[in-house]
Amino acid sequence: MIDLWNEENLYIVAIAALLPLTAGLVIVQVNPYFALVMRGILGAVAALVYALFGAADVALTEALVGTMLSITLYAIAVRSSLIMRLGIIEPDLPPEDLLQTLRQPLRPYHLRLELVPYPDQESLQAALQDKEVHGICFSPNPEITHIPYEIQTRVPRLYQILSGHLPLETMARLNPTPEFTPTNSL
Amino acid sequence: MIDGLSYGLMIVGLIFWFWGTLPLVGDRSVLFKLHSLSVSDTLGSMSMIAGLLLKIPREWPLLILALISLAIWNTVLGYVLAYCSYRDEDDD
Amino acid sequence: MNGIIIAMLLALLIPIYEAYRDSHIWQKMLAFASIATKTSMMILVVSVLRDDWMIGVVGVLILSVGNAALMLLAHVIKRSDEAGVYEP
Numbered sequence: 001m002i003d004l005w006n007e008e009n010l011y012i013v014a015i016a017a018l019l020p021l022t023a024g025l026v027i028v029q030v031n032p033y034f035a036l037v038m039r040g041i042l043g044a045v046a047a048l049v050y051a052l053f054g055a056a057d058v059a060l061t062e063a064l065v066g067t068m069l070s071i072t073l074y075a076i077a078v079r080s081s082l083i084m085r086l087g088i089i090e091p092d093l094p095p096e097d098l099l100q101t102l103r104q105p106l107r108p109y110h111l112r113l114e115l116v117p118y119p120d121q122e123s124l125q126a127a128l129q130d131k132e133v134h135g136i137c138f139s140p141n142p143e144i145t146h147i148p149y150e151i152q153t154r155v156p157r158l159y160q161i162l163s164g165h166l167p168l169e170t171m172a173r174l175n176p177t178p179e180f181t182p183t184n185s186l
Numbered sequence: 187m188i189d190g191l192s193y194g195l196m197i198v199g200l201i202f203w204f205w206g207t208l209p210l211v212g213d214r215s216v217l218f219k220l221h222s223l224s225v226s227d228t229l230g231s232m233s234m235i236a237g238l239l240l241k242i243p244r245e246w247p248l249l250i251l252a253l254i255s256l257a258i259w260n261t262v263l264g265y266v267l268a269y270c271s272y273r274d275e276d277d278d
Numbered sequence: 279m280n281g282i283i284i285a286m287l288l289a290l291l292i293p294i295y296e297a298y299r300d301s302h303i304w305q306k307m308l309a310f311a312s313i314a315t316k317t318s319m320m321i322l323v324v325s326v327l328r329d330d331w332m333i334g335v336v337g338v339l340i341l342s343v344g345n346a347a348l349m350l351l352a353h354v355i356k357r358s359d360e361a362g363v364y365e366p
Contacts, residue, residue, distance in 0.1 A: 011283045015320075018290070025298050033355060037306045040347065041297055041313050047340055048317040052324060056332040059321070063340040068347035075354040112358060196282055196323075203289045207312060210296045216304045223312055231319050238326045245326070248334050252322060255342035256315075263311060266349045270356040271304040 012052055018045045032078045032110060036071055043067030083112045084158060087124050087133035090117040094137050094149055098171050102137075102151075105165040128154055137172070150175060188240055195237030202230030216271045224264035231256050279327050283320065290316045303355060307348070314344045 022042040029035035043066050050059035084106060088094060103113050116133050118124045128136050135153030149172035153159050163174055206226020210219055232253060239249045290313065297309035321337035 008280065011280055011287065014284070014287055018287075018294070022294065025294075031301075033303055033358075034301070034306060036351065037303070037310050038297065040310050040351065041294065044310075044314050044317045044340075044344065047336075048320055051321045051333050051336055054330075054333070056336045059333075060336050060339060063336075063344055068343065068350070071347055072350045072354070075351055079354060079358045193282075200282065200285050200289065203286070203316070204292075207289055207292045210293055210309065210312065211299075216302075216308060219305070219308055223308060227312060227315050231315060234319060235322065238323065242326050242329070245331065245334060248331070248338055249322075252338045252341055255338065259342055259345040260315065263345045263348060266352055267304070267307060267311065270352040271307070 015052055016049050019049050032082065033075075036075055036078065039074075040067055040071050043071070079112075082110050083114050084135065085114050085116050085133040087116045087118055087127050087136040089121065089124060089138055090119055093117075094139075098137075098149060101165075101168050101171055102162075105161055105168065109161065128152065134158060149173070192237040192240035195233050195240065199230040199232075199234035199237065202226045202233065206230065217268060220264060220267055220271075224260055228256060228260040231260075279323075283323060283327070286316065286320050286323065290320070307352060307355070311345075311348055314348060315341070318344060 019042075022038070022045045026035060026038040026042050029038050043062055046066070047059040047063045050056075050062060086102075099113065099115075106113060116127070118127055121138060124136050124138060127133050131154070134155050135151060135158060137149060137151050139148055140150050151162070151172050152175040153162070159174070159176065162168060168174070203226065206222045209222050212219075235249055235253050235256070239246060239253075242249075293309040293312040293316070297306050297313070300306060300309070318337050318341035321333060321340065325331070325334035325337055
């Protein structure tokens with residue numbers, strides 16, 4: 001047993017105090033990617049503290065599993081879940097400024113926008129029906145409406161996020177989500 | 187004599203550490219910080235390990251392994267970080 | 279020898295503060311890289327201080343493997359950067 005309050009061993013107390021400090025820093029992060037980097041820092045400090053107290057095996061496990069494996073897996077999980085897949089028609093891509101405007105309301109929620117191209121209108125609608133994409137963006141027949149683009153999403157929460165955004169509403173029409181039924185739920 | 191030399195090497199390593207880590211707090215670009223950090227961290231850590239090696243020559247295989255892995259990994263890591271962060275620096 | 283460890287601890291606090299302060303993802307990654315090297319060096323120094331082989335082996339392993347985690351994470355972040363224009 002190490003005598004912690006001996007003056008010789010005071011540095012152990014100082015280093016151990018880093019553990020709650022970095023753990024607190026993990027908690028206050030809002031952005032998921034920042035939290036992952038902070039978790040890596042916490043893992044490095046934790047391995048140091050464990051090794052300091054003589055638990056070499058625990059320190060090694062923390063470094064290999066707690067830091068390396070879990071961070072990589074979480075990074076992939078965050079990357080593939082915080083995403084909005086938007087179906088588009090390949091030949092007439094929506095203009096870049098529309099996509100930039102579409103990204104603005106998604107940014108506070110750390111959502112990425114991924115474009116999924118389809119050859120024509122029918123397969124685009126089918127993809128929305130089959131839940132391959134979260135939303136679709138297409139230009140309707142110009143004789144009926146003067147608005148160049150329409151956005152349709154099947155997720156009510158995405159409609160909620162996008163509908164409050166004024167610059168987007170001037171550039172494209174946002175169709176309301178169909179009525180929530182067991183068949184169109186996630 | 188050997189003891190003094192090993193302490194001297196470790197203190198040189200510490201000076202390198204502080205010299206390379208203090209620019210991290212400023213608002214310089216990532217590549218500038220990466221350069222000072224990778225040079226000083228690697229050199230400082232290597233001189234520290236050399237100091238430890240003089241102190242306990244009995245554990246030389248372990249310390250030599252640490253020396254080699256430090257030199258190789260930190261260089262590779264510097265390259266990888268620079269490569270990955272480069273696209274971001276473009277639009278600054 | 280205790281003084282050296284205290285000085286290393288002070289050097290370790292700088293990147294931790296930087297990681298907390300800066301809200302740019304690559305600056306945080308740099309701080310992480312610095313911390314990973316510094317903690318494993320501290321483990322090595324402590325192992326020599328206590329003349330304990332076991333801790334020393336762990337320090338060397340963390341020194342060589344800890345960087346691999348950083349590279350994997352860097353590549354994942356780079357790819358989500360490219361695909362979705364993820365602005366920090």
